[in-house]
Amino acid sequence: MQKNISDAKKMSVFRQMGRKKICYLFSLPYMIFFFTFTVFPVIISVILSFTDFNMLEMPSFVGFSNYIHLFFNDSIFVKAIKNTVVLAVAVGPGGYILSLLFAWFINELSPKLRALVTLLFYAPSIAGNGYMIWQIMFSSDEYGYVNSILLRFGMIQEPILWFSNTKYMMMLIIVISLWSSMGTGFLSLIAGFQGMDKAYYEAAAIDGIKNRFQELWYITLPMMKPQLMFSAVMSITSSFSVGPLITALCGYPSTDYAVHTIMNHLTDYGTLRYEMGYASAIATVLFLVMIFSNTLIKRLIGKVGQ
Amino acid sequence: MQNNKLTYFLTLLTVTAITVTQCFTDSFVTKAENALSEFDFTCDSEVSYSASAGQISKLYGKAAVTSDDTVYIPNGSSAEFAISVSQTGNYVYAMKYMSEIGTGGSIEISLSIDGEEKSGVASYTFPRLYSQGEINTEKGKDDSQPEVEELSVWQEYYAYDNTGYNNAPYTFEIATGVHTVRIEAIRGGLYIKKLSFESFNEPNDYISYSTFHSDKTEVSASKTVQAENFLYKNDTTIIPKSDSTSAETQPQSAFARRLNTVGGSSWKTARSAVTWEVDIPESGIYYIHMRYRQNVKDGIFSSRKLYIDGAVPFSEVQAIRFEGGSDWQEKTFGNENGEYGFYLTKGKHLITLEVVVGDMAESFSEINELMAELNDIYREIIMVTGSSPDIYRDYSFEKLIPQELTRLEEIGNRLNELEKQIIELSEADDGYTAILEKLSYQILDMTSNPRKIAKQLSRFKSNLGSLASWLLEGVEQPLQIDWICFDGEKDYQGERKGFFASVGFGIQRLFASFVKDYNSVGADEQSTATTLKIWMQTGRDQAEVLRELIDTRFCKDYNAAVQLQVVGAGTLLPSVLAGTGPDIMLNNASGDPINYAIRNAVTDLTEFDDFEEFSENFFDAAVEPFRFNGSVYALPETFSFPMFFYRMDIFEKYGWEVPQTLSDMKILASELQAKGMNMSFPVGVTGYGTVLYQNGGSFYVGEGEATALDNEEGLSSFEEYMKLYTLYTLPALYSFVNRFRTGEMPCGVEDYTIYNTLAVYAPEIVGLWKMVPIPGTEKSDGTIDRSTVGTSVGTMIIKSSKNQQLSWEFVKWWLSEDIQSTYGRNLESLLGSAAKYNTANRTALQKMTWSYQEYTALTEQAEWTRAIPEVPGGYYLARTVTFAFNRVYNANTEQSVAEDPTEVIKDYISEINSELERKRKEFGL
Numbered sequence A: 001m002q003k004n005i006s007d008a009k010k011m012s013v014f015r016q017m018g019r020k021k022i023c024y025l026f027s028l029p030y031m032i033f034f035f036t037f038t039v040f041p042v043i044i045s046v047i048l049s050f051t052d053f054n055m056l057e058m059p060s061f062v063g064f065s066n067y068i069h070l071f072f073n074d075s076i077f078v079k080a081i082k083n084t085v086v087l088a089v090a091v092g093p094g095g096y097i098l099s100l101l102f103a104w105f106i107n108e109l110s111p112k113l114r115a116l117v118t119l120l121f122y123a124p125s126i127a128g129n130g131y132m133i134w135q136i137m138f139s140s141d142e143y144g145y146v147n148s149i150l151l152r153f154g155m156i157q158e159p160i161l162w163f164s165n166t167k168y169m170m171m172l173i174i175v176i177s178l179w180s181s182m183g184t185g186f187l188s189l190i191a192g193f194q195g196m197d198k199a200y201y202e203a204a205a206i207d208g209i210k211n212r213f214q215e216l217w218y219i220t221l222p223m224m225k226p227q228l229m230f231s232a233v234m235s236i237t238s239s240f241s242v243g244p245l246i247t248a249l250c251g252y253p254s255t256d257y258a259v260h261t262i263m264n265h266l267t268d269y270g271t272l273r274y275e276m277g278y279a280s281a282i283a284t285v286l287f288l289v290m291i292f293s294n295t296l297i298k299r300l301i302g303k304v305g306q
Numbered sequence B: 001m002q003n004n005k006l007t008y009f010l011t012l013l014t015v016t017a018i019t020v021t022q023c024f025t026d027s028f029v030t031k032a033e034n035a036l037s038e039f040d041f042t043c044d045s046e047v048s049y050s051a052s053a054g055q056i057s058k059l060y061g062k063a064a065v066t067s068d069d070t071v072y073i074p075n076g077s078s079a080e081f082a083i084s085v086s087q088t089g090n091y092v093y094a095m096k097y098m099s100e101i102g103t104g105g106s107i108e109i110s111l112s113i114d115g116e117e118k119s120g121v122a123s124y125t126f127p128r129l130y131s132q133g134e135i136n137t138e139k140g141k142d143d144s145q146p147e148v149e150e151l152s153v154w155q156e157y158y159a160y161d162n163t164g165y166n167n168a169p170y171t172f173e174i175a176t177g178v179h180t181v182r183i184e185a186i187r188g189g190l191y192i193k194k195l196s197f198e199s200f201n202e203p204n205d206y207i208s209y210s211t212f213h214s215d216k217t218e219v220s221a222s223k224t225v226q227a228e229n230f231l232y233k234n235d236t237t238i239i240p241k242s243d244s245t246s247a248e249t250q251p252q253s254a255f256a257r258r259l260n261t262v263g264g265s266s267w268k269t270a271r272s273a274v275t276w277e278v279d280i281p282e283s284g285i286y287y288i289h290m291r292y293r294q295n296v297k298d299g300i301f302s303s304r305k306l307y308i309d310g311a312v313p314f315s316e317v318q319a320i321r322f323e324g325g326s327d328w329q330e331k332t333f334g335n336e337n338g339e340y341g342f343y344l345t346k347g348k349h350l351i352t353l354e355v356v357v358g359d360m361a362e363s364f365s366e367i368n369e370l371m372a373e374l375n376d377i378y379r380e381i382i383m384v385t386g387s388s389p390d391i392y393r394d395y396s397f398e399k400l401i402p403q404e405l406t407r408l409e410e411i412g413n414r415l416n417e418l419e420k421q422i423i424e425l426s427e428a429d430d431g432y433t434a435i436l437e438k439l440s441y442q443i444l445d446m447t448s449n450p451r452k453i454a455k456q457l458s459r460f461k462s463n464l465g466s467l468a469s470w471l472l473e474g475v476e477q478p479l480q481i482d483w484i485c486f487d488g489e490k491d492y493q494g495e496r497k498g499f500f501a502s503v504g505f506g507i508q509r510l511f512a513s514f515v516k517d518y519n520s521v522g523a524d525e526q527s528t529a530t531t532l533k534i535w536m537q538t539g540r541d542q543a544e545v546l547r548e549l550i551d552t553r554f555c556k557d558y559n560a561a562v563q564l565q566v567v568g569a570g571t572l573l574p575s576v577l578a579g580t581g582p583d584i585m586l587n588n589a590s591g592d593p594i595n596y597a598i599r600n601a602v603t604d605l606t607e608f609d610d611f612e613e614f615s616e617n618f619f620d621a622a623v624e625p626f627r628f629n630g631s632v633y634a635l636p637e638t639f640s641f642p643m644f645f646y647r648m649d650i651f652e653k654y655g656w657e658v659p660q661t662l663s664d665m666k667i668l669a670s671e672l673q674a675k676g677m678n679m680s681f682p683v684g685v686t687g688y689g690t691v692l693y694q695n696g697g698s699f700y701v702g703e704g705e706a707t708a709l710d711n712e713e714g715l716s717s718f719e720e721y722m723k724l725y726t727l728y729t730l731p732a733l734y735s736f737v738n739r740f741r742t743g744e745m746p747c748g749v750e751d752y753t754i755y756n757t758l759a760v761y762a763p764e765i766v767g768l769w770k771m772v773p774i775p776g777t778e779k780s781d782g783t784i785d786r787s788t789v790g791t792s793v794g795t796m797i798i799k800s801s802k803n804q805q806l807s808w809e810f811v812k813w814w815l816s817e818d819i820q821s822t823y824g825r826n827l828e829s830l831l832g833s834a835a836k837y838n839t840a841n842r843t844a845l846q847k848m849t850w851s852y853q854e855y856t857a858l859t860e861q862a863e864w865t866r867a868i869p870e871v872p873g874g875y876y877l878a879r880t881v882t883f884a885f886n887r888v889y890n891a892n893t894e895q896s897v898a899e900d901p902t903e904v905i906k907d908y909i910s911e912i913n914s915e916l917e918r919k920r921k922e923f924g925l
Helices: A002-019 A021-048 A065-072 A075-107 A111-126 A132-137 A145-152 A166-179 A184-194 A198-207 A212-223 A225-240 A244-250 A262-272 A276-302 B002-013 B206-212 B358-385 B402-426 B430-448 B450-474 B499-515 B540-558 B569-578 B591-597 B611-615 B620-626 B648-654 B662-674 B685-694 B712-726 B736-742 B754-761 B804-814 B817-831 B842-846 B852-864 B875-893 B901-922
Strands: B056-060 B064-066 B070-073 B078-085 B089-099 B107-113 B124-126 B130-132 B148-150 B155-158 B171-174 B177-187 B190-198 B222-226 B240-242 B259-264 B273-280 B284-293 B302-308 B320-322 B329-332 B342-344 B347-355 B479-487 B531-536 B561-566 B584-588 B635-640 B642-647 B747-751 B769-772 B791-797
Touching (some): A002 A021, A021 A276, A065 A276, A075 A111, A075 A166, A075 A184, A075 A225, A075 A262, A075 A276, A132 A145, A166 A244, A184 A225, A198 A212, B177 B190, B302 B358, B402 B430, B430 B450, B531 B540, B531 B804, B540 B804, B540 B817, B591 B620, B620 B635, B620 B791, B642 B648, B642 B754, B685 B712, B685 B875, B712 B875, B712 B901, B804 B817, B842 B852, B875 B901
Antiparallel strands (some): B070 B190, B078 B177, B089 B155, B107 B177, B222 B479, B273 B347, B284 B342, B302 B320, B302 B347, B584 B791, B635 B791
């Protein structure tokens, strides 16, 4: 009896699929690419993380040894985790909140001005390597802007090596990442704000909303949950994968691994040392951390407006 | 006694005197080789001297008198001649000479009269001559560059200023009496047949030329020369170029790349000349029409000097203007009073166009001098203020440097006048001279209120830089020519394609773009021969040059086809993994070959029988990074290492000596700093390695089992090295080129490839600086150990390749002396002197365009240079040295507790060792 029901269910799944075969056909091209270039590599990477693979010879199976080494033997990995978490916490939620606030402010502007200001905020993230201008500002040369100003006012005697002095590196990287974090998430938030139906605000005013903050919390944000979600996922994911920016500014690797992130650690092993197995283990850990944080975000965003 | 005998012997050898006066005559030599040298010498025979007249008094080095009455002076040697002058006066120097083939670049000589450099110039340039073969053209196929060959022919040429600031030759003031002229070959060797000091006469003007030829009649004949088919050039950078922008250009094809023009952006340096041969159908007056384009310099003209059969017909054609514009233009030589008629006899004639700066030369020359003065003044100000002046402080410059301020004001006013003068001469718009206006305004602003100087200083410096680049661009005279037509008619009579023809051509080109593979050139289609797949990681230009060499040399000689591709640096690994890799990979950074080798992916070159013999062509240190466990996995293409660069003018001014040892260098550093200047020393592993090697230390123990930095030499060297930065406050980051230019950093230890940058981007200090071996450490026996760290880039053969033997043949071909030097020279001619190639092949280095002094300095340093061995896990070492450097440096600048360098480096030792051990274990070593 029981068996029959499950069979029937199975049948119905296939029947349902058959019935909607046009939909599946339409999503097929995307699914093919998604599987080949996203899902498949992830699976391969997880498998490789249990092997010793130097990229030029056949991988050999080594069990959990990569993971054991990673967690118990690799002090730099621990440092990388610490840096990544610090960066992710500062830049992820920080960048997200900034995006949200700026999007809210911009929404109050007149349409023409809004377009201009949006471009101003969005520009750093489309500029690609735009963060290089920070390198000029904080150049370690005595002619670097900041150094030259500090020298002129007599605050320092010798130029500071901003991007290779462990004291300043983390702070600078956080500021620069925040500056360039107004990306697609920010745009989607602006779109969300603009897509609001004005009628809700009128209704809410009648129902007794007292100020703009209440309006934001009880009406705007709950209505914008999809955009919030998207923006949050984008900013968290990007905050975990800050890597190239650090390499470009602080060199590779950064002095004393002061801003060495998991991403940097990954490239260190993957491309420099040709230890793909080990790098895959790092990637797997990073992947799990990202999944975990995304679930956490989902929970948190669910609480918006409550 | 011995000397007297020698002189006598030489006198015997030099038999007959050559007729010195070779004035321009109407008789033309049809054989171009002879005719080219017949420049117009309106000579004053009283003061012309022949090398053959027995006046050679002394020979130095390897100089010799050859049997056919000429003096041979090889690179680095010199000869002395006795001359007697009957009348005191200003003379120009002319020489009949022949270049010694094979060393590339123009010949440079230094000339002194009674031990003095009379014209104030250190060296004079005499060009080489190159002939060009036929352009290989085949229907439907792309044209390929013709072969270029250096000619050994006699040429007569004046000692010109090759910067272009002077249109006339240099003048020498010589008093009555007997003098000794000493000629030294400082770049390239030469044979001298005759040298003379003459009075220089300007040619007559057009009016007297046309009056003289007034009896000649105009003819109804026409002859057109395609500019790309020229006979000679005196500069290898001038090559036939393809123009596919205009349907009018002849010959033209939409489906194939036709080399249909000559010149363009590469024919621009003063004194570069192209010579065409034209067969005139009948005697008479001709007008010269030309189709040209000058789209490189915006809104300003380029100039050329015209020679017909080696002589300037009249003064007006000494500087013909070619107006700028984005399109091709047609021009008939002439002025506002009408077209010039040239009298040409029936038969072959040589037409030469030579780059001159022309009408603006004088202004440019003056600006160049003013700029040198401004740089001096800038240094004076820096000595007062330091490199970051306090803008709120009143330095009272009026009291400290009153003379400089007065001079500065004069310069400011003069620049203003010069600007007006240039605008008037060139008819360019104000934008062209904006930098002059800006600078003069700023200078006057600074001098009228000296308190502003400190505030304006950084802008003043950047304006000086802009002025230098403006000037550099100003003397460049690019021009591209399609054809030259000699016609009896004043208006060009040739057919013109109409509007519809251009549209049709455009449409054809559009279609062609779908079928044509713009990347494949050459031997790819040959199916019979084995195909070698070669990848390179540098730019397109390098690939073009190599491809041309492969096409013309390798494929023929080895009966092989080659597929040459430019790939990104990260491509090799995945392709080797997938089994689709190349046979040979070029341009690999030091670490790569060993990285691939320990993973079994590249061929051990020692397997080939003639490896030992072949590898001796290279500097040992250049091969070192590719050596591991007795095997060699790549051979070096380029090799670079630090050299000591210094400004001779500044050193002379303050009486400083070139430091021979590191301790001298430290003393120099403090003297420099007392004057507000500084110097540079490589930061990181190169700098540390230099000190370490000079102290007899090494990076690794054995084959890289552990690091040797924790032994005594390692620790003390690091301490000594760090003192340069902590105690002698050398900067850790700086732009050497900029500061070297202004003189704030008048010397420094820098990689020798910076020579290229300086040569090209700092024209205002040409001849004022020198490159010598780096300071060393004095050993107990008194010798100076100048060891330093070099890096090389190499070529490797992929192990999975099926063409191992052929690949090895290619490697041997590519890294041979001949191909390396040709490649280097071709690259330099294509990209200019910024692309001077730092070959690792000893003998090829000799054949590059280095001067004798530079070459000896480079080889001396190269022999001292050592490499950092590449071992598994070796990347960790450079990393930790940087970490340690930063830690000590940062602690010092922050004036917190200073870190003890030896303690710092010790902290990292165990990290390095465990990485080395881990990697060795991975590879089972």
